[in-house]
Amino acid sequence: xxxxxxxxxxxxxxxxxxxxxxxxxxxxxxxxxxxxxxxxxxxxxxxxxxxxxxxxxxxxxxxxxxxxxxxxxxxxxxxxxxxxxxxxxxxxxxxxxxxxxxxxxxxxxxxxxxxxxxxxxxxxxxxxxxxxxxxxxxxxxxxxxxxxxxxxxxxxxxxxxxxxxxxxxxxxxxxxxxxxxxxxxxxxxxxxxxxxxxxxxxxxxxxxxxxxxxxxxxxxx
Numbered sequence: 001x002x003x004x005x006x007x008x009x010x011x012x013x014x015x016x017x018x019x020x021x022x023x024x025x026x027x028x029x030x031x032x033x034x035x036x037x038x039x040x041x042x043x044x045x046x047x048x049x050x051x052x053x054x055x056x057x058x059x060x061x062x063x064x065x066x067x068x069x070x071x072x073x074x075x076x077x078x079x080x081x082x083x084x085x086x087x088x089x090x091x092x093x094x095x096x097x098x099x100x101x102x103x104x105x106x107x108x109x110x111x112x113x114x115x116x117x118x119x120x121x122x123x124x125x126x127x128x129x130x131x132x133x134x135x136x137x138x139x140x141x142x143x144x145x146x147x148x149x150x151x152x153x154x155x156x157x158x159x160x161x162x163x164x165x166x167x168x169x170x171x172x173x174x175x176x177x178x179x180x181x182x183x184x185x186x187x188x189x190x191x192x193x194x195x196x197x198x199x200x201x202x203x204x205x206x207x208x209x210x211x212x213x214x215x216x217x218x219x220x221x
Contacts, residue, residue, distance in 0.1 A: 002029035004036060009043040009193035010186050020056040022103055023063055027077050034084050044197060045189035046088060048111065049095035049182050053120055058103025075219035078103060079137045083215040085110040086208055089197035095185035096163075096172070102126055106138060109145040112204075114172040115185045122160035123171055129158045136221060140214035146171060 003014045013033050017026055037046055050056060059078065064071060085092060085107070094100075094111040098121035105123050108114050116123065125142070127134060134142065134155065142151050147170040153159055154171075163175040176184045205212060 001026065002033055004033040007186060008190060009045060010189045011037050011040070011044060011046045012182070012186065013037070013046060013048045014051060015048065015056060016051040019054045019099075020050050020104065021060040021062075022056070022058060022078055022081070023060045024074075024077075026060075027081060030081055031077075031084070034081075034088065037090070038084075038088055040090075043193040044090040045193040046085075046090055046092045046111075047095055047182070047185045047189050048085075048093075048107075049185070050097045053098035054104075055094070055096045055098050055100040055121070056104025056107055057099060057101045058105070058107075072219050075135060079135070079215040079219055082106060082110045082137065082141060083212055086212060086215075087201060087205060089201035091189060091192035091195060091200060093185040093189045095182045096121065096123070097178070097181050100124070102130075106141055109141060109171075113174070113185075113188060115174045115176055115181055115188070116163040116166055116172040117178055117181045118163040118175045119178055122162060123154075123166045124158060124160045125154045126158045128156060135219055136217065137211070137215040137219065140211045144208060144211050 001017045003016060005012050092111040094108040094114045096108050096114055096116040098117060100108045101124045105125055142155060150169040150171060161169060161171060166172045167175050
């Protein structure tokens with residue numbers, strides 16, 4: 001389901017659970033992997049990647065439907081995962097190998113750099129079409145990580161962005177063909193791994209303090 005490997009100074013965290021929705025088991029495995037990464041010494045960088053045609057489709061709506069009484073608890077764990085990536089003491093890169101929808105799209109945006117596959121997959125925030133609003137933490141994340149006009153369009157229309165459209169809109173920083181997405185992200189990560197982890201963490205925490213405060217705060221309005 002979750003596989004963490006180290007390639008030199010680069011940690012590669014692979015999601016391999018179908019659509020990679022945020023089930024409790026998925027969240028627990030990611031939390032454990034991020035603990036390992038955060039505790040590492042010396043140079044380091046993190047790359048996350050999905051498998052097949054999915055990076056992640058976000059919240060596990062089926063599980064939520066059967067566990068409505070745990071909705072806020074669940075959202076706090078999702079927010080905690082987002083915050084943990086933002087707080088990691090190393091550069092971070094999302095290798096978006098396929099669809100990144102809803103919470104999966106937000107997870108990608110928690111990374112410093114996003115590399116997206118060109119020939120398949122969309123970046124999409126479909127909440128408006130699902131009759132769902134964004135939590136305060138999600139709102140803060142999207143407003144900080146997306147250009148204002150892009151956030152407005154993506155959040156209010158549910159537009160599906162291809163890789164090239166996402167790059168033009170300022171959502172992703174680089175695009176690559178299927179077999180180059182992960183290598184490109186690893187190459188970028190290796191080049192950045194020598195930057196001081198503690199310094200990176202402090203700068204990012206200061207830069208995104210309102211986002212982190214919102215993610216660590218109440219999950220619901």
